[in-house]
Amino acid sequence: MWRVKPLDAILATAEKKSLHRSLGAFQLTMLGIGAIIGTGIFVLTAEAAQKAGPGMMLAFVIAGFVCAVAALCYAEMAAMVPVSGSAYTYSYAVMGELLAWMVGWALILEYAVAAGAVSVGWSGYVVGLIENAFAIDIPNALVRGPMDGGLVNLPAMGIALVVTALLVVGTRESAVVNSFLVAIKVAALTLFIVLAVPVMNMENFTPFAPLGFAGISAAAASIFFAYVGFDAVSTAAEETKNPQRNMPIGLIGSLAVCTIFYLLVAAGVIGTVGAQPVLGADGAALRPGSPELSAACTAIGDAKVVCSKEALAWTLREIGWPQIGNLIGLAAGLALPSVILMMMFGQTRIFFVMSRDGLLPPVLSKVHPKFHTPHVITIITGVFVALFAAFFPVGVLADISNSGTLFAFAMVAIAVVVLRRTDPNRNRPFRTPAVFVVAPLAAIGCVYLFFSLSNETKLMFVGWALFGLLVYFLYGYRKSHVAHGSPETHELDADAPPPPIAGA
Numbered sequence: 001m002w003r004v005k006p007l008d009a010i011l012a013t014a015e016k017k018s019l020h021r022s023l024g025a026f027q028l029t030m031l032g033i034g035a036i037i038g039t040g041i042f043v044l045t046a047e048a049a050q051k052a053g054p055g056m057m058l059a060f061v062i063a064g065f066v067c068a069v070a071a072l073c074y075a076e077m078a079a080m081v082p083v084s085g086s087a088y089t090y091s092y093a094v095m096g097e098l099l100a101w102m103v104g105w106a107l108i109l110e111y112a113v114a115a116g117a118v119s120v121g122w123s124g125y126v127v128g129l130i131e132n133a134f135a136i137d138i139p140n141a142l143v144r145g146p147m148d149g150g151l152v153n154l155p156a157m158g159i160a161l162v163v164t165a166l167l168v169v170g171t172r173e174s175a176v177v178n179s180f181l182v183a184i185k186v187a188a189l190t191l192f193i194v195l196a197v198p199v200m201n202m203e204n205f206t207p208f209a210p211l212g213f214a215g216i217s218a219a220a221a222s223i224f225f226a227y228v229g230f231d232a233v234s235t236a237a238e239e240t241k242n243p244q245r246n247m248p249i250g251l252i253g254s255l256a257v258c259t260i261f262y263l264l265v266a267a268g269v270i271g272t273v274g275a276q277p278v279l280g281a282d283g284a285a286l287r288p289g290s291p292e293l294s295a296a297c298t299a300i301g302d303a304k305v306v307c308s309k310e311a312l313a314w315t316l317r318e319i320g321w322p323q324i325g326n327l328i329g330l331a332a333g334l335a336l337p338s339v340i341l342m343m344m345f346g347q348t349r350i351f352f353v354m355s356r357d358g359l360l361p362p363v364l365s366k367v368h369p370k371f372h373t374p375h376v377i378t379i380i381t382g383v384f385v386a387l388f389a390a391f392f393p394v395g396v397l398a399d400i401s402n403s404g405t406l407f408a409f410a411m412v413a414i415a416v417v418v419l420r421r422t423d424p425n426r427n428r429p430f431r432t433p434a435v436f437v438v439a440p441l442a443a444i445g446c447v448y449l450f451f452s453l454s455n456e457t458k459l460m461f462v463g464w465a466l467f468g469l470l471v472y473f474l475y476g477y478r479k480s481h482v483a484h485g486s487p488e489t490h491e492l493d494a495d496a497p498p499p500p501i502a503g504a
Contacts, residue, residue: 050278080428
């Protein structure tokens, strides 16, 4: 179980069964911004406000810093090992098959649950847009899950199934519009900043941390979800032109752009409508996404941003821009499906590579004879994403997704340091600066954020990990291609692999 797949074998596999290299630095940056800007900033702003109040500004900084040092580690690994598979592939080469399996299993949790969270975020904005534009009231029972004061979130479930159908038919056609949708999201956030920041009231920033630093840490652990899209960039390494140069630019560039946007948007929300949490009778903050918070918000007429399922649009309506608020809702409705698509696409890539290594059944990589997409795993993924979206609130899904992400990121940070020791002479087109400082900071930061998550979330992650170990020892341990002495190539299907993320 500690067997490693040599880096040379990984690169040889990539060469013999490679994907078309069509992505440049600009496309990667756009891909990163497209995957990063989504539910995190559009929806989790309210979640962070309920946990930290105005202190969510600091939570954005903490989460952004952890992501930045993790991105530097990712950049070195992605440039050195430019193949699909992301953290899973890197872990396989450095720390052995068992840890690689656990990382891949965690990434599955990350992508599938994240797609569900974005679906719920999309639902909140679209429902709010319909209700405000047409002056109708849609029953909560049909647009919220049971934990959030409803029965089933039908719009969230529906958009997940629509995106699944798009991915089955073909991602090339879907991804052609990615840059256009990125432009819509960036324009919407820019418009929000232009309208909200000039009318800020600095009194709204006090008290800055009503729930103390523990609240800020909890908010940072949740808001980390707003940054994790950059991992989707690393899964495109095998499809990148000159990855040694372009991967680091795409990773770090997209992260920098998004961090600036996030801080300005958060300041706009806090400064205009305030961001103080709703407290219970005992003086403690109510848990986001809970029936208690839903009932409290109903009692006060949803008069706080923490009660909103569409925080940015709600904020603009409150400060006298109702039509622009509707436009923000429309922008989110148009653009967030691209994030769902990216998350589900990323998962099929992880499954594809794990199947290529023999750790999952070849049927999961079966390619549709007409559409040339991995339709079996796409449909399975889509059904689970739709169920997550139908019955869970966005905050719970985001936190569960974060648990898998933080584990994977910590493993990459450790892998960079280990590989510097065990293979110091390997060509590194991009070297993590001050690696023996940056990589430990990344690993420690990920552990800190993981333990800032709720106890329920941590228990769910442990349960998922134990289930993954069961699957590994029942199947992957015996079927692994490395175990059978053939790590170089393993053809899974006579047809071509899935098409690249973006059209050439």
